[in-house]
Amino acid sequence: MNGRGRDARSTDIDSGGGVPSWLAAHLRFCSRCGTRLEFGEVAGEDRERSSCPSCGHIAYVNPRLVVTVLPVTDEGRLVLIRRGIEPGLGAWAQPGGFLEVDETVDEAAVRETREETGLEVEPGAFVGFYTRLEAAVVVLTFEARVIGGTAAPTPEALEVREFAADEIPWAGLAFKTTYFALVDWLATRHPGIRPPEPAMGR
Numbered sequence: 002m003n004g005r006g007r008d009a010r011s012t013d014i015d016s017g018g019g020v021p022s023w024l025a026a027h028l029r030f031c032s033r034c035g036t037r038l039e040f041g042e043v044a045g046e047d048r049e050r051s052s053c054p055s056c057g058h059i060a061y062v063n064p065r066l067v068v069t070v071l072p073v074t075d076e077g078r079l080v081l082i083r084r085g086i087e088p089g090l091g092a093w094a095q096p097g098g099f100l101e102v103d104e105t106v107d108e109a110a111v112r113e114t115r116e117e118t119g120l121e122v123e124p125g126a127f128v129g130f131y132t133r134l135e136a137a138v139v140v141l142t143f144e145a146r147v148i149g150g151t152a153a154p155t156p157e158a159l160e161v162r163e164f165a166a167d168e169i170p171w172a173g174l175a176f177k178t179t180y181f182a183l184v185d186w187l188a189t190r191h192p193g194i195r196p197p198e199p200a201m202g203r
């Protein structure tokens with residue numbers, strides 16, 4: 002382990018780099034009064050931040066949470082989707098998405114799985130959490146039991162397919178976070194299966 006914590010496996014950039022440039026580009030004006038924000042030292046803050054010279058509003062930037070699910074059938078088969086949208090268009094991943102501000106993590110897990118696969122799930126064991134500093138997200142992954150619904154393609158999934166644990170499409174995974182979630186899931190559920198080294202870019 003590299004000293005940055007378990008969740009650092011899935012990030013490629015160093016800690017301490019501040020707000021990613023793509024995100025900073027969206028932070029130009031005060032959300033309260035519309036004045037152009039200024040970046041620099043702010044009284045009472047322990048790091049430089051964007052703040053409003055007119056009203057004093059501080060534009061805090063924190064990562065968003067992505068809730069993802071490893072749906073497992075009663076036969077022990079894992080459900081993955083082939084993504085129908087970017088990022089990762091055409092590649093395999095677990096269902097999931099951004100946590101909404103007015104729902105619990107379990108609610109998000111159920112909702113995202115239903116939206117992307119047509120399946121109803123019951124969230125179960127926590128699998129892991131995975132940081133992506135470059136994307137300003139933390140991905141949470143749960144195992145979930147498939148309890149109903151009908152798997153079918155959706156606007157967000159070109160395919161919804163079941164895989165045996167030894168059939169995981171490692172070479173075609175969309176994200177590093179998917180890779181490490183599957184590694185952690187196998188370690189507890191199928192410790193005899195050795196995953197290949199990571200080969201995906203995101």
Ligand SMILES: [Zn+2]
Nearest residue numbers: 031034053056
């Ligand atoms: Zn302002």
